[in-house]
Amino acid sequence: MITASPxxxxxxxxxxxxxxxxxxxxxxxxxxxxxxxxxxxxxxPPDDAGFPLxxxxxxxxxxxxxxxxxxxxxxxxxRRAEHAVVEGFTVDAVGDMASRAGHGVLHKYDGRALLxxxxxxAVNCRYCFRRHFPYGEEIAAAAQWREALAHVxxxxxxxxxxxxxxxxxxxxxxxxxELTRGLADMPHVIRLRIHTxxxxxxxxxxxxxxxxxxxxxxxxxxxxxHANHANEFDASVDAACAxxxxxxxxxxxxxxxxxxVNDDADTLVALCxxxxxxGVLPYYLHQLDKxxxxxxxxxxxxxxxxxxxxxxxxxxxxxxxxxxxELQGDPSxxxxxxxxx
Ligand SMILES: *Cc1c(COP(=O)(O)O)cnc(C)c1O
Ligand code: SF4
Numbered sequence: 001m002i003t004a005s006p007x008x009x010x011x012x013x014x015x016x017x018x019x020x021x022x023x024x025x026x027x028x029x030x031x032x033x034x035x036x037x038x039x040x041x042x043x044x045p046p047d048d049a050g051f052p053l054x055x056x057x058x059x060x061x062x063x064x065x066x067x068x069x070x071x072x073x074x075x076x077x078x079r080r081a082e083h084a085v086v087e088g089f090t091v092d093a094v095g096d097m098a099s100r101a102g103h104g105v106l107h108k109y110d111g112r113a114l115l116x117x118x119x120x121x122a123v124n125c126r127y128c129f130r131r132h133f134p135y136g137e138e139i140a141a142a143a144q145w146r147e148a149l150a151h152v153x154x155x156x157x158x159x160x161x162x163x164x165x166x167x168x169x170x171x172x173x174x175x176x177x178e179l180t181r182g183l184a185d186m187p188h189v190i191r192l193r194i195h196t197x198x199x200x201x202x203x204x205x206x207x208x209x210x211x212x213x214x215x216x217x218x219x220x221x222x223x224x225x226h227a228n229h230a231n232e233f234d235a236s237v238d239a240a241c242a243x244x245x246x247x248x249x250x251x252x253x254x255x256x257x258x259x260x261v262n263d264d265a266d267t268l269v270a271l272c273x274x275x276x277x278x279g280v281l282p283y284y285l286h287q288l289d290k291x292x293x294x295x296x297x298x299x300x301x302x303x304x305x306x307x308x309x310x311x312x313x314x315x316x317x318x319x320x321x322x323x324x325x326e327l328q329g330d331p332s333x334x335x336x337x338x339x340x341x
Contacts, residue, residue, distance in 0.1 A: 010034050010061040017204040021122050021170075024056045028077065031055060035073060036065040044078040051131040051293075053078050054124040059201045062231055071229040071261040075125055079296070082126065086295035091132035098328065103147035104140030109332055111159045112193075115140035115148050117168035117179075123201045127256055127294040135166060141175055149182040152189060160191040169198040173209045180217055193222040195254075200227045203240035215247040223249045224283060228262050230274035241278040252283035255321065257304055258297045265310040272311070272319040282321035287336055289326060301336055308337075 012023045025031045028043050031053065046052070055076045063072045099108035104116040119135025121128075140148040152158050161183070168176070183189050198205040214221060223244050227233065241251055253275045255262065262268055272282045285308075288298050308323050324333040 010057050012057050015204065017202060017207060020056060020058070020202055020204055024054050024122065025060055026052060026054050028053050031060060031073075031077070034060055035063045035067075035070065037068055040068065042079050042081070044080055044082060051078075051124055051126075054122070056122050056202045058203070058236065059123060059232070062234055064231075069260065070231075071267070072231055074261050075127070075228060075258070076123060078126060081296040082293040084295055085292070089290045089292045089295045091292055100138075102151045103142060104138050105148050105151045107151070107155075107158075111157060112162055113148075113152055113155070113158045113160075114162040114164050115145075115168075117141055117163045117165050118170045119166040120170040121165065121167045122170065122198055122205075125197075127258055127288060127291075127297045129289045129291045130166065131293060132291060139166075141171055141179070145179045145182055149179070149186075152183070153186050156188040158189060160193055161189050162193045162195065164195040167196050167198055168194055169196045169205050169210070173213050176210075177213055180213075180219075183219075189219070191220040191222065192217060193224060195224045195226070197226040199223070199225055199240040199244060200232050200237055203236045206240040206243045211243050211247040214244070214249060221247070221249040222252065224252045224254055225275075225280055226255070227253055227271065227275060227280075228255045228258060229267065230270040233274050233278055238278045241280055245279050251278075251280040253280045253321075254284040254286060255282075256286045256288055256297075257299045257307075257323075258288070259299050261297070263299045263303065263307070265307055265314070268307060268311055269314050272315055272321065276319055282319055284333065285321040285323045286333075287323065287325040304336060 012020055014020060014023060025034065028046065029039055032039055053076060059072065063070045067073070099106045101107035101113070106114040106116065108114070116135070116138050117140050119133070119139055121130065152161060180192070225241075244251060255271065257263060262271060268285070275282060287301065287304060288294060304323055308320075311320050323336045325336050326333055
């Protein structure tokens, strides 16, 4: 039983998603205390970095108490290892800026335009490229989505609009409505895809107003979640997934292969089976984007390929994710096997 003290709460006195968002833990000492751990010396000083610790209390409550190697904790805890300068790890690891097609619009792959809908996330994941992205100027939602909508309208080859970020579900539902109203005169767009970590880290975001908006859209709907470990799922996540499916969305999960978080076969098998129990099919297993500050999470291609072989042996084919890496200038995400062997 976790006792709530004013400084180490793992539950919130509020229930609306906006309040829960604001009520996140932002202090490493508080997080450690909340999960029953002593302060540790391998942490970054709190005033460091432009990428502070941030984790919703409900997500922290899924961390194992007293386990300094907890796989959820390691994803969010700012450690000194982030300061290591490692060759090949840079600030624009996937060449995003090269495929910029307007304010907050990335048009890199055929048929799909990706909108950087928002720069905000409820959680700050230490391995994420977002820590270096110049979101200040790059939000598609600015000015009523004008540049994004103009780009999509002018290019009938765009069949699918992808909302990414940051987390697009950080936007208010009325802001999303504004976008989809703008799509009404673009019949070439037949699919809306949303990449979001919120159904996992702040499932309360999938509220009634949101699911009503989603259900009413005259588009095919795909929601790609982002969970890296089976322990990220609990009853509240299951319920959010059920609401999304009831609104007509196909649910997929993408994960990042992360050292000490999910780089063993049992953990990955458990993740794929647990996500399917929530109605979510595994989609991609990403090799880490080589962003400065994340090198300590890197898993070698050789080990990644060994893991994939075990997954193929132990899981039904439909529960095996595709192991991919994103490389600058590629026409698609690239299967890792093709260049490693
Ligand atoms: C990953 C990505 C997509 C989507 O790729 P899929 O392989 O269809 O999931 C689209 N645009 C950009 C810029 C991307 O990075
Ligand atoms: S974009 Fe996704 S992975 Fe990156 S910090 Fe936000 S939620 Fe985490």
